[in-house]
Amino acid sequence: MKTFPNRAGGGVTRSPRSWLFAPGHNEKLLRLVFDAGADVVLLDLEDAVPPDMKDRARAMVAEAAASRPCWVRVNRAHSETCARDLDALAGSVLGLRIPKVESGADVGWVAERAPDIPLDCTLESARGVITAFEIASAPACALLSYGGFDLAADLGISAGDQETLFARSYLVTAARAAGKQVRHPPAAAAHHPRGVRRHARGAGLGDTGAGGIRDVRWRRDKD
8 A cells, every 4th residue: 555754753554534624825725734633734736726826825835735635736837836836835745746747757747846745636737647557656656646627628528427437547547557546626615515525536547536625514525
């Protein structure tokens, strides 16, 4: 079973089952998210943060990461915004989630600037799905994540289970072939326990964890 380094002490953590997101510019949620009971806290600097608040969010997340164990979703590889994210965070986070990954070169670009940090590589486009094995095979890639809503938009389809079955199954196959894991996307209905449970059923396809968005009632749904 894949484990991840625990820089807060205690060696390594087991493979996480639950990930809880919070936007990096929301001071209240940055306080609450760490006590909600998820296995992993993931603070967001990408889509959840308005462009004019990126710098403020980066400073707030860097302060939080310096004192509490967490992963951080940075901005897209090769962008100046991502470079600034990595400069601020590379020495203090448990891991980094890279959005919209489409090649092994994307992974390498981040790994060069944040060495020895596990990378969660999110595939959110047709190109990303087709190159999933290349991405998963990159040494710095710790796991793949499936970005279902953006992928559905790229393909011009709905994000339903039937419509996305091929992409989700292929990601699991590619990840397994490379010896990596797959994380299910965050539950859009995470405000309700049934929404979390529905998305967590990705384990039937081989997913090893599920995400949620800013839900303080997460604790009851981790199993």
